[in-house]
Amino acid sequence: MDDQFARDIMHGLSSTPKYLSSKYFYDKQGDLLFQKIMNLEEYYLTRCEYEIFQNxxxxxxxQFSKDTCPFDLIEFGAGDGKKTKVLLEYFLQQGADFSYKPIDISRNALELLAKDLRKSLPGLDLETLQGEYFDVLSHAKSEPNRRKVVLFLGSNIGNFLKPVAVKFLSQLANSLSQKDLLLIGVDLVKDPKTIARAYNDSQGITREFNLNLLTRINRDLGADFDLDNFDHFPIYNPITGTARSFLISRAKQTVSIERLNASFHFEAWEPVHTEYSHKYRIDELAGLADESGFKVVNNYFDSKMNFVDCLWQLDD
Ligand SMILES: C[S@@+](CC[C@H](N)C(=O)[O-])C[C@H]1O[C@@H](n2cnc3c(N)ncnc32)[C@H](O)[C@@H]1O
Incomplete structure (x- = not known):
């Protein structure tokens, strides 16, 4: 357990309204639950991006190997890499000169990914990097004659609201050069009922995933959250295009967190914000690229136009 986690939980639960960062969903159990979410009928995002890569x-x-340039695929938040594996397999078959450098905050996810790839794709040039995106990006050293291709998939960019997304992408742009590329997977605005279902599945897996954050705080920080006293509450607002998830305190209660030497009071029905999943219209994405210092090279859609993988490079 690191101090940053303790500091962030302290800050989030001391704020009004209370919040917990979605990046802390991913402990061993969270990784497993997210894999289950990706297999759910209601969670269309994974299937769409998988189809884009297949086709x-x-x-x-x-595009990645244009001008016969060797390239380093650097993936932000790789998770189980299921979709990326479609590309890795194909690139190896084609004899492409590339390496794969997945970055993830979850040590467990990276260990499982490395184990799987070493077995299934033994010829792959692989280097895993554990930590926060930008903290470890500088360790992904590329030779100057190699192209960096940054993958940011699964609509992870939607976990930031637009102004933060622009800041994040501008920071990424600053670490790239003219020949580098960014492939960014983005969930598009669609029937609000379809979006709402993706965050409130019938089997209750997303509910378990959200509540697991409290189990993690109980375990890692010695807290006494009673999970029966909290509920999962997702909501999609079609005006803003943002789905949000909350944990709702079902009763007036006080929770102690031993490692923080602190107690936190919750009113009945008080929300704790846990996740944003912002959806974009395709015309907004060119603006997002422009505001962040990128230009659009190409857009790759699934057959139903539910999801897009945008290929961007630095604007000259
Ligand atoms: C929603 S999952 C998506 C996984 C994969 N990109 C996909 O599309 O299936 C998000 C992944 O990003 C990782 N992650 C979240 N925030 C992160 C951060 N700030 N730095 C590094 N990794 C992060 C999580 O551990 C998790 O594996």
Missing amino acids: QKDQLLQ
Whole structure:
């Protein structure tokens, strides 16, 4: 357990309204639950991006290896890498000159990913990097003659509201050079009922995933959250295009956190914000690229136009 986690929980639960950062969902149990979420009928995002990679892997390889430049695939928040594996397999088959450097805050996810890839793709040039995106990006050293291709998939960018997304992408732009590329997977605005279902599945897996954050705080910080006293509450606002998840305190209660040497009071029905999942219209994405110092090279859609993988490079 690191001090940053303790500091962030202290800050989030001392704020009004209370919040917990979604980056802390991913402990061992959270990783497992997220894999289950990706297999849910209601969670269409993974299937859409998988289809894009299956159908357009050749076009992607042509862009990544343009001018016969060797490239380093650097993936932000790789998770189990299920979709990326479609690309890795194909690129190896085609004899492409590339390496794969997945970055993830979850040590467990990276260990499982490395184990799987070493077995299933033994020829892959692989280097895993554990930590926060930008803290470890500088360790992903590329030779100057190699192209960096940053993958930011699964609509992870939607976990930031637009102004924070612009800041994040501008910071990324500052660490890239003219020949580098960014492939960013983004969930698009669609029927609000479809979006709402993706965060409130019928089997209650997303509920378990959200509540697991409290189990993690109980375990890692010695807290006494009673999970029966909290509920999962997701909501999608079609005006702002943002789905939000909350944990709702079902009763007036006080929770102690031993490692923080602190107690936190919750009113009945008080919300704790845990996640943003922002959805974009396709015309907004060119603006997002522009505001962050990028230009659009190409957009790759699934057959239902539910999701897009945007290929961007630095604006000259
Ligand atoms: C929603 S999952 C998506 C996984 C994968 N990109 C996909 O599309 O299936 C988010 C992943 O990003 C990682 N993650 C979240 N916030 C992070 C951060 N600030 N730095 C590094 N990794 C992060 C999580 O551990 C998790 O594996």
